[in-house]
Amino acid sequence: MSTPLALALPQLFYSEGSPYARICRMAVRERRLAGEVAEVVTTLRDPKAAVLPHSPVGRVPALVLGDGTTLTETTLILGWLDKYGSQPAILPSDNSGLAAYGRVLGLLDGMAVWNRELRRPESERSPSVLALEVTRANRVADALNHDVTAGGYAAVDAGYLTLATILGYAERRHTVWKWRENRPALEQWFQRAAQRDAFQETLPPPSGI
Ligand SMILES: N[C@@H](CCC(=O)N[C@@H](CS)C(=O)NCC(=O)O)C(=O)O
Secondary structure: OOOHHHHHOOEEEEOOOOHHHHHHHHHHHHOOOOOOOEEEEOOOOOOOOOOOOOOOOOOOOEEEOOOOOEEEOHHHHHHHHOOOOOOOOOOOOOHHHHHHHHHHHHHHHHHHHHHHHHHOOHHHOOHHHHHHHHHHHHHHHHHHHHHHHOOOOOOOOHHHHHHHHHHHHHHHOOOOOOOOOOOHHHHHHHHHHOOOHHHHOOOOOOOOO
16 A cells, blocks of 8 residues: 555564564454554564664564654553554553563563574584573473463463463474473463464464474
8 A cells, every 4th residue: 555644554563483573463453453553574684674774673573653763672562552442451550460471471582592592503502591491481381371270361461462472482483392291271271362363363484493
């Protein structure tokens, strides 16, 4: 589209494999803002990446507003999206919702480190970094299995979308992590979350890891 209105639409830069960008893309859909935000795919770690003229950081998600301002960082973009639309806010405001979101964001950060390590040639991988992240991921997953058993991660908010993104990432881009073992409640939670349109419409391609 080339109308002035379309040009002024905020542009959400993403890469298909990025779990952080997926959280924002799902939030756009859950908040029914798909017609208000254009999604633009970009390469990463590439001097020609489409996102670089807008953000020297070069990471996704990045949200370029109509006036050229670029917002980066998943949580900040979720906060911006919450100002629009009539659906319930995605960023939690209560302590338990914030704690739940922080827990899964920490897990995702650890998984990103683990995954990056696995993308290096085998001889360059750090066994101690890998061991630390495997232990962290399993420890948090045990806590999450307990959380969902107790009714946590029920509302579709930032914690929910991040947990769905993490388990979806483990399905397709980080299959080395066998998170299901001894975590039946988490598995059931994921089966339900994966049925949402926002999840199905943002599936990442498999990475082979
Ligand atoms: N803290 C950032 C993390 C974003 C991030 O790490 N994005 C990755 C993709 S999943 C990226 O763009 N990597 C490219 C790079 O590091 O140059 C957020 O919350 O949005």
